[in-house]
């Protein structure tokens with residue numbers, strides 16, 4: 001009984017150790033070392049000094065437990081077996097063994113690549129890369145892993161690597177990264193924060209709350225609104241003086257009132273706000289003693305009231321002035337007509 005428990009313990013420790021040491025893609029010297037192991041086959045075992053003459057083409061990559069790590073790879077390499085020899089192109093496999101790449105001697109060794117896999121897309125949905133599993137050396141993942149990345153870290157249905165968590169670990173979903181995290185093809189199946197905030201707000205570092213961007217004081221915002229209303233007024237004035245008769249149909253309210261979608265509950269906590277509008281983070285109605293200023297609620301100090309007064313009054317005043325001027329112009333034109 002004890003012996004068996006010990007065996008299980010040692011076995012799982014071995015598994016943990018082995019799996020925690022998946023390899024990043026082999027370097028050229030890893031590949032050359034593999035070739036020199038695989039090449040001396042047959043009776044006349046002369047040593048080889050192979051050299052790669054170009055980048056290898058991966059045909060199979062068995063995913064490791066972390067992003068950019070692998071447990072096995074199959075590839076087509078072009079190399080000279082010895083200096084001065086002519087180039088040869090061969091298919092072979094490598095296995096990650098305790099964090100180091102070793103030649104896969106049991107996987108069909110080194111062979112001519114079948115034409116079906118030359119320049120084919122690398123298969124990443126494999127848990128083993130060895131000849132015997134097809135031309136592309138790929139032993140497919142369990143069908144339970146057929147979503148997201150479609151990769152696996154082992155042969156069983158619970159060993160799917162569908163997304164990469166924010167810490168780069170293989171995972172079934174993004175729940176370990178946080179509630180608002182999601183992964184898709186666009187994010188390379190990396191779990192990323194998928195919570196969006198209204199304009200002027202940014203997501204905090206833990207992807208939970210929208211926090212207001214630190215623009216600056218409300219005075220600045222007020223003055224920018226002030227200048228934009230001035231611009232609106234002068235634009236209106238310019239356009240109306242060239243089309244004076246049509247400008248009469250404009251009412252002053254057309255540029256004082258904002259487009260008003262129906263009120264909605266606020267998406268974020270705006271202090272002293274009763275309800276929001278349109279953009280769900282823009283306050284529409286404030287508690288008594290507060291007024292809406294730049295989508296926030298500001299206490300009604302006389303200073304702010306004066307500014308608000310200016311903001312509302314100037315466009316109205318300009319509109320009335322334009323209307324008066326237009327009326328005078330039209331009257332004069334009529335008088336002229338009558339006179340002639």
Ligand SMILES: *[C@@H]1O[C@H](CO)[C@@H](O)[C@H](O)[C@H]1NC(C)=O
Nearest residue numbers: 049050051052053054082083
């Ligand atoms: C291997 O090939 C590269 C160029 O492809 C060359 O620079 C290098 O000297 C060669 N190494 C050996 C050991 O022949």
Ligand SMILES: *[C@@H]1O[C@H](CO)[C@@H](O)[C@H](O)[C@H]1NC(C)=O
Nearest residue numbers: 057114115116117118119120
């Ligand atoms: C494979 O691709 C390489 C580079 O794109 C090209 O030179 C070569 O001819 C292709 N081989 C085949 C068999 O299509």
Ligand SMILES: *[C@@H]1O[C@H](CO)[C@@H](O)[C@H](O)[C@H]1NC(C)=O
Nearest residue numbers: 181182183184185194195196
């Ligand atoms: C991210 O959120 C958007 C909108 O909320 C949604 O349409 C999209 O499907 C989400 N992406 C993922 C990968 O869940």
Ligand SMILES: *[C@@H]1O[C@H](CO)[C@@H](O)[C@H](O)[C@H]1NC(C)=O
Nearest residue numbers: 067164168186187188189190
């Ligand atoms: C996914 O994560 C990897 C590793 O952190 C990174 O190299 C890659 O650019 C990421 N992809 C996207 C689309 O963010």
Ligand SMILES: *[C@@H]1O[C@H](CO)[C@@H](O)[C@H](O)[C@H]1NC(C)=O
Nearest residue numbers: 266267268269270271272273
């Ligand atoms: C909103 O914030 C105020 C203080 O800023 C707090 O007292 C109140 O409980 C918050 N309301 C909600 C619904 O979080």
Ligand SMILES: CC(=O)N[C@H]1CO[C@H](CO)[C@@H](O)[C@@H]1O
Nearest residue numbers: 204206207208209210211269
């Ligand atoms: C700093 C802050 O406001 N954190 C809150 C973000 O939202 C979550 C859940 O909605 C709260 O639990 C945090 O306290």
